[in-house]
Amino acid sequence: MAPEVDAGADSRPTRPARLKDVAELAGVSLKTVTNVVHERRYVKDETRARVKAAIAELGYTPSLVGRQLQSGRSNIVALAVPRIDEPYLGALAHALIMAGERHGYAVFTDETGRSDDHELRAAGGYPGHSIDGVIYSPLAVDPQRVTELSRFTPMVLLGEHLSEGTADYVAIDNEQSARDVVRHLAESGRQRIAYVGGNPNRPSSVGQLRFQGFCAAVKELGLESRDEWLLRCDRYSREAGTAMAERLLPRIDEIDALVCASDLLAIGAIRTLIEHQVRVPDDVAVIGWDNIIDGRYLSPSLSSVATDLDLLADKTFEALISRIDGNRDPARIYTVPHQLVIRESSRPISPSR
Amino acid sequence: MAPEVDAGADSRPTRPARLKDVAELAGVSLKTVTNVVHERRYVKDETRARVKAAIAELGYTPSLVGRQLQSGRSNIVALAVPRIDEPYLGALAHALIMAGERHGYAVFTDETGRSDDHELRAAGGYPGHSIDGVIYSPLAVDPQRVTELSRFTPMVLLGEHLSEGTADYVAIDNEQSARDVVRHLAESGRQRIAYVGGNPNRPSSVGQLRFQGFCAAVKELGLESRDEWLLRCDRYSREAGTAMAERLLPRIDEIDALVCASDLLAIGAIRTLIEHQVRVPDDVAVIGWDNIIDGRYLSPSLSSVATDLDLLADKTFEALISRIDGNRDPARIYTVPHQLVIRESSRPISPSR
DNA sequence: GGTTACAGTTCTAACGTTAGAAGTTCTAAC
DNA sequence: GTTAGAACTTCTAACGTTAGAACTGTAACC
Numbered sequence: 001m002a003p004e005v006d007a008g009a010d011s012r013p014t015r016p017a018r019l020k021d022v023a024e025l026a027g028v029s030l031k032t033v034t035n036v037v038h039e040r041r042y043v044k045d046e047t048r049a050r051v052k053a054a055i056a057e058l059g060y061t062p063s064l065v066g067r068q069l070q071s072g073r074s075n076i077v078a079l080a081v082p083r084i085d086e087p088y089l090g091a092l093a094h095a096l097i098m099a100g101e102r103h104g105y106a107v108f109t110d111e112t113g114r115s116d117d118h119e120l121r122a123a124g125g126y127p128g129h130s131i132d133g134v135i136y137s138p139l140a141v142d143p144q145r146v147t148e149l150s151r152f153t154p155m156v157l158l159g160e161h162l163s164e165g166t167a168d169y170v171a172i173d174n175e176q177s178a179r180d181v182v183r184h185l186a187e188s189g190r191q192r193i194a195y196v197g198g199n200p201n202r203p204s205s206v207g208q209l210r211f212q213g214f215c216a217a218v219k220e221l222g223l224e225s226r227d228e229w230l231l232r233c234d235r236y237s238r239e240a241g242t243a244m245a246e247r248l249l250p251r252i253d254e255i256d257a258l259v260c261a262s263d264l265l266a267i268g269a270i271r272t273l274i275e276h277q278v279r280v281p282d283d284v285a286v287i288g289w290d291n292i293i294d295g296r297y298l299s300p301s302l303s304s305v306a307t308d309l310d311l312l313a314d315k316t317f318e319a320l321i322s323r324i325d326g327n328r329d330p331a332r333i334y335t336v337p338h339q340l341v342i343r344e345s346s347r348p349i350s351p352s353r
Numbered sequence: 354m355a356p357e358v359d360a361g362a363d364s365r366p367t368r369p370a371r372l373k374d375v376a377e378l379a380g381v382s383l384k385t386v387t388n389v390v391h392e393r394r395y396v397k398d399e400t401r402a403r404v405k406a407a408i409a410e411l412g413y414t415p416s417l418v419g420r421q422l423q424s425g426r427s428n429i430v431a432l433a434v435p436r437i438d439e440p441y442l443g444a445l446a447h448a449l450i451m452a453g454e455r456h457g458y459a460v461f462t463d464e465t466g467r468s469d470d471h472e473l474r475a476a477g478g479y480p481g482h483s484i485d486g487v488i489y490s491p492l493a494v495d496p497q498r499v500t501e502l503s504r505f506t507p508m509v510l511l512g513e514h515l516s517e518g519t520a521d522y523v524a525i526d527n528e529q530s531a532r533d534v535v536r537h538l539a540e541s542g543r544q545r546i547a548y549v550g551g552n553p554n555r556p557s558s559v560g561q562l563r564f565q566g567f568c569a570a571v572k573e574l575g576l577e578s579r580d581e582w583l584l585r586c587d588r589y590s591r592e593a594g595t596a597m598a599e600r601l602l603p604r605i606d607e608i609d610a611l612v613c614a615s616d617l618l619a620i621g622a623i624r625t626l627i628e629h630q631v632r633v634p635d636d637v638a639v640i641g642w643d644n645i646i647d648g649r650y651l652s653p654s655l656s657s658v659a660t661d662l663d664l665l666a667d668k669t670f671e672a673l674i675s676r677i678d679g680n681r682d683p684a685r686i687y688t689v690p691h692q693l694v695i696r697e698s699s700r701p702i703s704p705s706r
Numbered sequence: 707g708g709t710t711a712c713a714g715t716t717c718t719a720a721c722g723t724t725a726g727a728a729g730t731t732c733t734a735a736c
Numbered sequence: 737g738t739t740a741g742a743a744c745t746t747c748t749a750a751c752g753t754t755a756g757a758a759c760t761g762t763a764a765c766c
Binding site: 059062063064066085087090091110111114130270298299 | 417421422446461481482647649652
Binding site: 020030031038066067069 | 751752753754755
């Protein structure tokens with residue numbers, strides 16, 4: 001008999017109904033109920049109706065834990081990012097949650113920024129947690145370790161690029177986007193461009209790739225270049241932006257544009273420049289990457305390299321699901337298109353004004 | 354026998370080790386292994402050492418799914434917010450993830466902004482998902498439904514205040530914080546203050562409480578007040594901020610301060626004001642709520658009412674865990690302190706400048 | 707009347723963990 | 737030498753779901 005007898009509208013079950021309760025109420029076996037739930041053949045219409053009525057009456061919802069144990073699959077993927085309260089990572093998480101829904105996966109967002117241990121746990125696929133796959137934005141972990149661990153965890157990398165062949169990687173063409181940025185500035189009349197960002201110690205990091213593209217474009221376009229205009233840092237935060245801008249201030253008259261490897265760096269830098277009466281964009285144009293929403297509402301509004309996050313998220317899931325389904329091909333790089341969004345901070349120099 | 358024989362350093366297990374594998378390797382029973390894992394008495398030192406060695410050799414990690422099924426507890430709580438890419442909600446999520454770790458819970462962030470269905474699923478405790486509790490920031494769902502559903506789901510409400518007695522609620526004293534804002538502006542020499550935010554259709558919403566505090570303080574301090582200076586809207590977004598500021602523009606010369614029910618509203622409003630050559634704070638002071646990081650980097654930087662999110666997160670977990678542990682007391686309101694953070698956007702009017 | 711085919715249903719073991727019940731071995735006391 | 741109890745281990749069922757194997761019943765065909 002069922003554990004709960006409906007004693008009127010006021011009484012409620014204290015525990016969720018199980019498959020067994022449905023089976024007993026409908027007077028059929030467990031298997032028949034599963035067959036109905038999964039819409040399988042070989043169930044008489046009359047039986048099906050009876051089972052469905054029982055499901056409705058008990059408010060039965062299949063326990064995903066039971067299914068998980070049985071199938072070994074959870075349809076949950078983890079998103080491992082340093083901090084969820086960074087604007088770009090929040091936007092990324094949002095896009096991935098939406099894409100996950102389209103692809104039938106729930107996205108569990110985990111913050112790894114606190115310690116290397118957290119990152120390693122993510123790279124190892126969260127042992128014990130029955131996570132189907134990991135979308136991973138590594139920060140500190142040794143690429144070698146990631147390579148080792150990813151062999152047993154379906155994984156897609158975002159954000160930072162580790163050594164080739166580590167795991168699938170989805171990103172824009174960072175080098176090309178930096179060239180586009182420099183060409184845009186040159187076409188707007190900028191001649192002496194500074195660069196902030198890119199940790200030289202991580203040769204294939206995003207900031208480094210952007211730096212390479214920047215340098216190549218500066219050379220190709222015959223623009224002036226000085227080592228003192230190239231500031232390197234390994235965090236792309238607002239604080240780092242202010243710090244770098246302060247280091248640049250003594251030479252600020254030498255330059256007329258500043259390329260920052262992220263919008264946060266740019267936001268920090270602009271704040272410092274404005275505090276020191278440097279006019280943006282009249283004295284110095286500034287441009288960043290990520291196209292975070294806040295950039296639109298700054299004064300001046302911030303020009304930026306935009307990624308189509310929905311597309312990136314879809315490609316990420318395609319790659320990840322293929323790995324979850326057992327694909328053992330060599331790691332692949334998926335490139336998503338980027339776009340320059342020109343706003344006030346990189347307005348062309350005009351004779352008037 | 355164990356399913357995997359270690360055939361050398363290159364070979365790796367294809368599936369995670371189970372308790373059973375450990376037991377077989379150590380030559381003991383399942384129960385003995387659990388006893389070791391849980392550090393129980395009645396295990397000989399020698400046996401314990403053997404079991405621990407086996408655990409280490411196999412890299413065994415207990416399956417949380419198995420535990421969940423057995424115990425009915427997952428130690429996972431859901432955080433249901435409209436969108437994770439809103440700065441305040443991202444900061445909130447970060448604080449809750451950190452607090453969850455302190456209290457032994459993982460925080461699963463779910464976005465409910467897309468549809469009422471998503472919100473209802475959250476309010477119902479995510480049936481089937483074995484979630485121990487829900488931290489819930491409702492937006493659209495009928496309070497009545499939340500009340501019904503929350504009776505069977507350990508739940509704490511954040512952000513929007515529903516009808517009294519619905520569920521535990523953690524927030525700042527919104528009314529008092531609005532009074533503090535008005536007093537600060539008055540003390541800084543502002544006389545004619547406008548207000549943006551607060552949906553009059555949701556009587557106990559945050560924006561409404563702030564509005565009440567605002568009106569009371571204006572009256573108490575004998576400040577001028579006109580209905581045309583009070584703009585109501587139900588979304589606290591940047592877009593709403595620009596829209597509301599545009600509606601205010603024709604009367605902008607009448608006012609000298611603008612109180613916005615959120616920093617996003619304020620950011621949108623400031624952008625519009627600056628575009629129309631209204632000087633902030635010289636012509637109009639602006640102040641918001643939430644103290645989002647971006648406010649610090651705007652020019653002018655944004656004054657705001659700050660909540661101690663770490664404290665809020667800790668109180669949230671205390672309340673939620675008490676409910677998870679079976680507390681059936683009437684719903685309670687937990688108040689966390691707030692603080693005015695004065696920045697450039699509400700600088701006092703000074704004769705010079 | 708017997709065979710075949712298939713629709714519809716039940717039985718059973720399995721996923722990994724847990725803990726109560728039951729069993730075994732050992733020590734110490736009478 | 738027996739007994740009590742402690743120390744330690746094994747046995748077993750349970751959590752909720754699933755699917756293959758096995759069973760029953762019916763209809764069609766020769």
